[in-house]
């Protein structure tokens with residue numbers, strides 16, 4: 324018998340097939356007008372994202388990582404400052420804090436959502452705290468109202484790391500427009516991706532938006548007048564054109580992701596601990612992730628059936644070699660537990676029912692192998 328076909332973890336080819344004409348036409352237009360850096364598509368995309376999220380300003384940047392860096396710089400985060408964040412995230416969240424000479428102060432996550440535990444944030448605030456940086460992990464916003472209320476009591480800004488959550492909602496409002504600043508990523512495999520690196524900063528604060536625009540281009544406030552320290556952080560015109568084309572199907576794709584996640588929940592929750600989405604918000608399921616105590620057996624069984632899986636993330640940041648010295652004696656039990664149990668399954672808007680059923684069957688087989 325021929326081995327079954329491999330199921331893609333994220334199917335960018337199927338998405339391209341569905342959008343080929345628009346994407347090709349959009350890219351060709353950039354090649355024709357020749358404004359490869361800061362061409363008209365850059366502002367066009369920013370306006371579309373402002374309208375989508377409801378934030379007053381969008382500043383596109385070179386990546387999600389750059390969005391975090393530029394936002395922290397715009398807020399004036401400097402050596403000796405502290406930024407409260409989660410240890411259970413992609414490394415860039417804490418990395419940009421450290422890069423500026425500041426210190427990430429970790430707060431443990433909730434074991435059932437994997438997002439920062441808002442009830443533990445206040446105890447982590449000190450006179451040196453300069454910002455709170457929650458992550459909307461796997462595509463679900465954190466408890467933003469509670470976090471914003473704590474921040475307001477202490478006069479702190481809140482940056483939402485929304486690299487995985489563009490398109491999600493929280494109490495009817497859009498991710499990226501839930502706090503002082505929202506940062507997102509257009510890395511190809513994110514829910515809204517380009518064909519390389521890209522990202523965006525969203526804010527309704529005029530001064531922060533102006534600062535971000537200047538920092539994006541070497542602190543230039545006009546014609547080689549450098550009023551602040553910046554970076555080379557622009558997003559290419561061609562990448563903006565790709566995102567503009569992908570916006571045509573984005574709403575449908577988000578709906579599909581939510582339907583697919585609901586079906587996974589229904590078919591898996593009897594025997595696996597699926598992560599919870601709180602009733603007052605939606606997730607765009609950048610990852611569909613469950614917890615399993617016997618994770619390595621599960622990975623091996625699925626791999627043998629040509630079903631790819633991934634682990635987001637196998638080690639919390641306080642235990643990563645580059646960070647461990649800073650957090651030697653610290654323990655974050657929920658983050659550590661999740662790191663040892665989480666496994667992400669194939670998830671994309673083009674995952675059909677037959678392929679999804681194959682994933683689910685393989686998961687159940689892994690628990691109770693067929694005789």
Ligand SMILES: *Cc1c(COP(=O)(O)O)cnc(C)c1O
Pocket residue numbers: 386387388389412413415416458484486487508509510520521522
């Ligand atoms: C992907 C990601 C980033 C970084 O985005 P890039 O565009 O890859 O630089 C930051 N934070 C989180 C939570 C992410 O998932």
